[in-house]
Amino acid sequence: MTILHTSRLRLEPLAERHLDGLHEMNRLPEVMRYISGQPETREQTAAAIARAQRCWAAWGTGWWALVERASGRIAGAGCVQYLRKQADLPSALETLQVNPLEIGWRLHPDFWRQGLATEAALRMRDFAFETFDVDELLAVRHPDNEASARVMVRLGMHYRGLESWYGTVVATHALDRRSVSRDTAREP
Numbered sequence: 236m237t238i239l240h241t242s243r244l245r246l247e248p249l250a251e252r253h254l255d256g257l258h259e260m261n262r263l264p265e266v267m268r269y270i271s272g273q274p275e276t277r278e279q280t281a282a283a284i285a286r287a288q289r290c291w292a293a294w295g296t297g298w299w300a301l302v303e304r305a306s307g308r309i310a311g312a313g314c315v316q317y318l319r320k321q322a323d324l325p326s327a328l329e330t331l332q333v334n335p336l337e338i339g340w341r342l343h344p345d346f347w348r349q350g351l352a353t354e355a356a357l358r359m360r361d362f363a364f365e366t367f368d369v370d371e372l373l374a375v376r377h378p379d380n381e382a383s384a385r386v387m388v389r390l391g392m393h394y395r396g397l398e399s400w401y402g403t404v405v406a407t408h409a410l411d412r413r414s415v416s417r418d419t420a421r422e423p
């Protein structure tokens with residue numbers, strides 16, 4: 236499991252100790268509006284941590300807690316993981332390794348509009364391309380999620396259309412490995 240750092244954040248692979256901070260975020264309707272549409276219960280967030288731990292064990296990647304270094308607070312969560320067509324995580328995780336990798340993020344509203352999602356995403360992007368032999372990274376969002384679309388644009392991703400992932404239709408963006416070495420995107 237890989238801990239990553241940026242100037243303001245420490246990215247820690249999800250563990251039980253993150254439950255309180257993650258629940259503070261995932262219980263908020265404005266955070267989940269474009270994800271599941273439903274605030275999460277504490278039990279659902281605990282189950283998500285358990286799923287993330289399975290992914291880390293199977294793939295060497297998964298979800299991180301985004302810990303603000305100055306305060307120790309959990310500012311959000313981010314991921315590099317294999318996309319899936321179905322909504323639920325299958326029991327045989329290795330079956331997903333034929334799919335593209337996605338990069339994803341969410342922040343507690345106390346941490347919105349400070350550049351932290353982009354800062355974490357740039358580090359996760361580098362981790363993904365350094366660790367996995369893939370030519371591209373995808374990111375998916377609800378078609379109305381404009382704030383997330385702006386993070387994708389800041390990363391240099393291009394929009395490639397509506398696609399079917401997670402059992403629903405999502406706006407899908409892609410980042411080509413070759414464009415990263417040329418890009419000017421830097422941590423804000």
Ligand SMILES: CC(C)(COP(=O)(O)OP(=O)(O)OC[C@H]1O[C@@H](n2cnc3c(N)ncnc32)[C@H](O)[C@@H]1OP(=O)(O)O)[C@@H](O)C(=O)NCCC(=O)NCCS
Pocket residue numbers: 265266267269270340341342343346347348349350351352353354375376377380382383385386423
């Ligand atoms: C998606 C989400 C993470 C985006 O958060 P965000 O705060 O807008 O994105 P960043 O952290 O990268 O911050 C960038 C914004 O902060 C502004 N900003 C302010 N101070 C800044 C600074 N010091 N450095 C960089 N940007 C700064 C930027 O101008 C930018 O605003 P803009 O998008 O209006 O141009 C957030 O809206 C969220 O958590 N939503 C709920 C969960 C969710 O939908 N997740 C995505 C699922 S696909």
